[in-house]
Amino acid sequence: MSSFDARRVRADTPALARIINGQRITYLDSGATSLPPRAVIEAMSRYYELRHANVHRSVFQTASEATATYEGARESVAHFINAPGGAGEVVFTKNTTESFNLLAKSWGEANLSEGDVVLLSEMEHHANIVPWFMLRERTGIEVRFIPVTDDFRLDLSSVDELMEDVKLVSVTAMSNVLGTINPVKELAATAHAHGALIAVDGAQSVAHDVTDVADLDIDFFAFSAHKMLGPTGIGVFWTRAEILDAMPPFLGGGGMIADVRLDGYSCAGGPTRFEAGTPPIAEAAGLGAAVRYLEGLGMANVAEHERALTGDALTRLGLEFEDRVRVIGPADTTHRGGVISLDVEGVHPHDVAQVLDQFGVCVRPGHHCAKPLMRRFSLPATVRASYGPYSLVRDTDVLIEGLRHAIEMFA
Template identity: 60%
Template sequence: MEGVTEFDLAAVRRDFPLLSKQLHGRRIVYLDSGASALPPHQVVTAMATYQETTHANVHRGVYGTAEEATRLYELARKDVGRFLGSKSGQDEVVFTKNCTEAFNLLARSWGRANLRAGDAIVLSEMEHHANIVPWQQLQEMLGFEIRWIGITEERTLDLSNLDELLDGAKLLSITATSNVLGTVNPITSLAERAHAAGALIAIDAAQAVPHAPVDVTALDVDFLAFSPHKMYGPTGIGVLWARAELLNAMPPFLGGGGMIKDVRLDGFIPADGPQRFEAGTPPITEAVGLSAAVHYLESLGMEAVHEHERALTSYALSTLAAEFGSSISLQGPTDGPLRAGVLSITIDGIHAHDVAQILDTYGVCVRPGHHCAKPLMRRLGVNATARASFGIYNGTDDVDVLVEALHATIKMFG
């Protein structure tokens, strides 16, 4: 991809072997990147090459390949740090099992050390369960208050009472981009207001990092979690980024080998830095794959990725409106710069599961269900949506097949 300045969709598509496969005799139209993005061959090859030429455990062996494995694993931390605009990735990037574990780590480590009965944290009604349940579990242990930012009829955050909600709160933990609505939240201003109220801010960037430039320094956030397999990397690895001074003050979460300086019969001394939170053999091959995904996105340029997906989202929103009028509904804000490429479709009288089933026969991959956001679904008054979500390899031809398949769905159930 070197030397590509303009976004070249055809060239990007050639990097994704799965896109040349057929589904039910038709071209595969992959519209489920919000659940998991396809990996480009650069990522697959990097992982295979690592396993065939270097594989060893990290932070232990002194033989050459073990040193190389350690170097590659630690390099992944720096790559992720650079990608996020962190000042020192090697001190601020923790690798977990997935994005959900990153939130569990945040709650059980920072939360447990800093929250008491009588304290409050602020979440929003549009959160993924990953940013709800760990806090509720901790709440059961410690008895603090969880306050909720509501949602407007425009499907954006209702910030009318934010000052009140933040008053005395210790943390605002909020999604950067809704995985159901495609709402892009104003993180810079939320960070400013949280800090002004004396609270820290954590962001769930799982649906943000793969689609637009995200810079933790410019956003001035304190914690960020994301999901590498949603940004064209492998499953089995998650990322928690935390400002170094916060991370250094956090107690360990999971215990075992790798996260200690010393262990005696009467206790242990935890390791410094991100390693303190990485008990046991970490996801080494996956970290190598994540590095490759970072390099891949950097070669495309996140501004170019964002522009491409923005244009595609505008095309999809206007095409669906023109083709279907009010016979289908999209749960999300109207088009604009704060509208991401997530289309949550509901059709009167046809359940999302049936929509997705018929779309499948057209080679169209979408996700039906509640998208791990049940409080939001209750707020919207729907029990499921059929969600189409875009990635870098999607084009207007994919939207056109989606439209064809939706017409067939309505005809079948009409």
């Protein structure tokens, strides 16, 4: 019996006390952004109230404390994802999107040229598509896609053919639309067998299950703090030390240099080479607290809790609505997480979301920044409900009641 208690997580999360349209909030948009516990908010307040100073520069006490907080967050993140080389492999960025731009611009420009292939999948978020198209414009690389099957999985039947000339595979660990969890470890083995590296988009996976970049044997990992109970404004780019050391800088300015002269500059080593300017210090304090909070919950417990919620929701949606509500994603919890996209027959996703708002239910209608995937399934949009560690079966109850009303209203 696990000691995980979602009600305790709820009690720790002030945003869940909000009343919306006369109803207690039912937050089902953790896939877009998650709600921080008090520990995260307090860590950020502590920085602003007690040790607001810049990092890596001054020697006075509060500045040393700010630096310790900032670097402590790097240590916490390294531990959380089991970075084999420790904190020296963890770069703070603005978000997952910036992490992929860093990868494509810095590593991509230095290592890829015309004729080389980057292999993505059809279920990628735009954050893991557009930077590669931009690199293609600059270098003439080819961008290729692993197709998605009719049952919402990666079609790996021709992966060996797809791997020809591939230098980098870049895929999401979990789809933000389908909920599909991809076989990252197997893909890493395939990529390496073909002499390619592999980057993984952890935006949707990192807050919902154990992450072990060493065990997965991957080469790059990207995620955002705000999807893992942390603040907006900070994300992570991880790669192995030997790769990071060989990557050219991304942005230039203060903090990332070893020396600047009138005739040129030299770069600092380690992650700071990629952290030009004053970094997100309060946000790092919040991210460190989020990581420690999640570790306290136990990521295996979080995964088990969300799998149970998802299984219950999939069963009940099927029983309640049959064909009126189609789940755009795997039908059971085998290799799928707590992101449930719905297509409600005859009702536009924005209308569904608006009716749900009347019940205090927060869901996301739209294309979810995955337009190629929406085209694959001939859908302009879906309405997406997504769970977090604070979610309860009661949230699904309210969702189903709201969906019932939406269908009645637009029938």
